[in-house]
Amino acid sequence: MIQLQFLGFVLAGVSHAQTGVTTPVSQACGSSVVCINHYANVLPYHFKRNVSTMDDVSTFGDISVTNSTVLNDVNSADFLVFDKERGLEVLGANPSYTFMFAVSEAVHEAPVYVASQNKLYLSQLAPPAGYLPQLVVDLNKDPPTLSEYLSDPPVYAPNGGTLHNGKIIWGASGGNRSIGGGEQRVSLRTLDPETNKSVNLINNYFGYYFNTIDDLAVHPKTGDIWFTDPQYSWFNALTDTPPQLPSASYRYNASSGAVFVVDDSIGQPNGIAFNPAGSTVYITDTAAVSAPVDPQYGHPGSTFNATQRRTVYAFDVSQDGTSAYNKRPIYMASGFVPDGLKVAANGYIVAGVGQGVDVLDPSGQLLLTIQTNYTVQNFAWTGPELKTLWLMGNGGISKVEWELVGQELR
Ligand SMILES: *[C@@H]1O[C@H](CO)[C@@H](O)[C@H](O)[C@H]1NC(C)=O
Ligand SMILES: *[C@@H]1O[C@H](CO)[C@@H](O)[C@H](O)[C@H]1NC(C)=O
Ligand SMILES: *[C@@H]1O[C@H](CO)[C@@H](O)[C@H](O)[C@H]1NC(C)=O
Ligand SMILES: *[C@@H]1O[C@H](CO)[C@@H](O)[C@H](O)[C@H]1NC(C)=O
Ligand SMILES: *[C@@H]1O[C@H](CO)[C@@H](O)[C@H](O)[C@H]1NC(C)=O
Ligand SMILES: *[C@@H]1O[C@H](CO)[C@@H](O)[C@H](O)[C@H]1NC(C)=O
Ligand SMILES: *[C@@H]1O[C@H](CO)[C@@H](O)[C@H](O)[C@H]1NC(C)=O
Numbered sequence: 001m002i003q004l005q006f007l008g009f010v011l012a013g014v015s016h017a018q019t020g021v022t023t024p025v026s027q028a029c030g031s032s033v034v035c036i037n038h039y040a041n042v043l044p045y046h047f048k049r050n051v052s053t054m055d056d057v058s059t060f061g062d063i064s065v066t067n068s069t070v071l072n073d074v075n076s077a078d079f080l081v082f083d084k085e086r087g088l089e090v091l092g093a094n095p096s097y098t099f100m101f102a103v104s105e106a107v108h109e110a111p112v113y114v115a116s117q118n119k120l121y122l123s124q125l126a127p128p129a130g131y132l133p134q135l136v137v138d139l140n141k142d143p144p145t146l147s148e149y150l151s152d153p154p155v156y157a158p159n160g161g162t163l164h165n166g167k168i169i170w171g172a173s174g175g176n177r178s179i180g181g182g183e184q185r186v187s188l189r190t191l192d193p194e195t196n197k198s199v200n201l202i203n204n205y206f207g208y209y210f211n212t213i214d215d216l217a218v219h220p221k222t223g224d225i226w227f228t229d230p231q232y233s234w235f236n237a238l239t240d241t242p243p244q245l246p247s248a249s250y251r252y253n254a255s256s257g258a259v260f261v262v263d264d265s266i267g268q269p270n271g272i273a274f275n276p277a278g279s280t281v282y283i284t285d286t287a288a289v290s291a292p293v294d295p296q297y298g299h300p301g302s303t304f305n306a307t308q309r310r311t312v313y314a315f316d317v318s319q320d321g322t323s324a325y326n327k328r329p330i331y332m333a334s335g336f337v338p339d340g341l342k343v344a345a346n347g348y349i350v351a352g353v354g355q356g357v358d359v360l361d362p363s364g365q366l367l368l369t370i371q372t373n374y375t376v377q378n379f380a381w382t383g384p385e386l387k388t389l390w391l392m393g394n395g396g397i398s399k400v401e402w403e404l405v406g407q408e409l410r
Pocket of ligand 5 (some may be wrong): 256320
């Protein structure tokens with residue numbers, strides 16, 4: 001009682017003027033480039049940012065500030081720069097963002113640039129149920145063309161991909177007893193882009209179906225294929241069997257055939273990528289997008305829960321390339337989950353996060369954001385210098401020209 005009276009006394013003499021407001025919060029920094037000062041640390045009251053839903057993903061520019069125009073220029077910019085020095089360096093003198101193709105609302109994933117053909121392969125998942133072809137962007141054409149592509153035999157629902165020794169490696173995320181005239185299970189496959197022939201590498205864990213095989217990366221020194229196995233294929237009706245294994249990330253040694261769990265602590269392991277030296281592996285946790293695995297709920301789809309994890313983790317990779325340790329969170333995406341993840345040649349981390357792509361330094365500091373008007377699942381570098389980034393997701397494929405060079409796939 002005495003304390004309360006004391007507090008009331010103190011408050012009565014206090015001014016409510018705001019202190020420390022970041023001024024200006026944002027400012028033009030080039031054509032369609034907006035710089036955010038000091039990470040907008042102190043916003044004027046009253047401000048509010050809505051929590052995302054699957055259908056309405058919130059962006060930084062969606063923050064509303066009462067009676068103020070401070071963030072009015074933000075949503076229409078293609079690029080938001082948070083670290084002026086390094087962010088503008090990544091963009092270079094003439095950055096551009098171009099919306100290239102309107103595509104279906106289905107997930108578009110697993111982009112693989114085949115430099116020898118100058119073509120970009122990517123996938124389109126269901127719906128429609130049982131959709132079998134992949135898509136190819138032919139970059140030899142001006143303007144580039146988009147067409148369907150069917151391998152022999154067809155590969156159902158690749159959700160991750162890379163190129164290794166001249167072949168595409170798909171993480172095929174679908175399982176069905178009668179797809180394209182036969183059975184397919186969640187698996188790693190190779191695809192030779194010269195012959196169009198696909199071959200299974202591994203389709204089971206000691207007889208159990210993998211859950212989803214979502215994304216994968218080849219370790220630059222050992223050549224092992226590291227892949228994530230979350231549970232989305234059941235949620236999204238891409239497989240006809242409920243999960244038989246926990247969410248986990250694996251390392252696959254194609255020469256011995258042995259498969260090793262490298263992490264089973266991440267809720268929904270998703271994007272995975274190595275730094276150029278192969279000494280760090282990054283894995284995203286998209287647990288904020290989830291659903292019940294219990295078969296009684298059928299294929300429930302998935303929903304976004306703002307209080308669940310949406311984090312990029314870094315692990316050290318042991319010298320011999322066999323294990324990942326020293327797990328630490330380095331970045332928590334703000335509006336949505338970090339889905340596809342890749343590392344640039346200079347070590348910067350790039351992650352698809354809802355309505356755009358975030359670029360981080362290796363410590364997880366946000367340098368800039370590419371803004372899109374559709375949810376981005378993944379992206380890949382293309383072109384002779386690997387300075388063009390193609391992005392794809394629900395409803396769109398777009399491209400960015402900038403100075404951030406991708407790692408060459410080998
Ligand atoms: C935030 O949510 C409110 C209430 O649902 C809605 O009226 C408003 O338009 C939303 N703001 C944005 C930027 O989406
Ligand atoms: C916002 O503007 C309206 C109309 O001018 C005014 O009545 C209100 O007090 C203002 N609110 C704030 C928080 O400044
Ligand atoms: C592979 O598929 C592409 C696209 O459908 C086609 O143009 C090409 O001729 C095929 N190659 C072979 C060797 O069949
Ligand atoms: C299996 O594939 C068939 C089409 O071949 C499709 O009608 C059915 O919905 C699929 N089932 C699942 C669970 O994916
Ligand atoms: C992969 O397996 C081969 C054959 O057993 C072995 O020689 C090689 O050391 C293994 N690679 C790693 C990274 O353990
Ligand atoms: C979101 O997750 C929190 C923490 O686990 C839980 O309490 C809450 O019920 C979840 N919300 C929804 C809408 O599922
Ligand atoms: C995104 O922008 C492009 C080009 O500006 C437009 O064609 C497309 O319809 C837009 N998509 C959505 C979902 O608004």
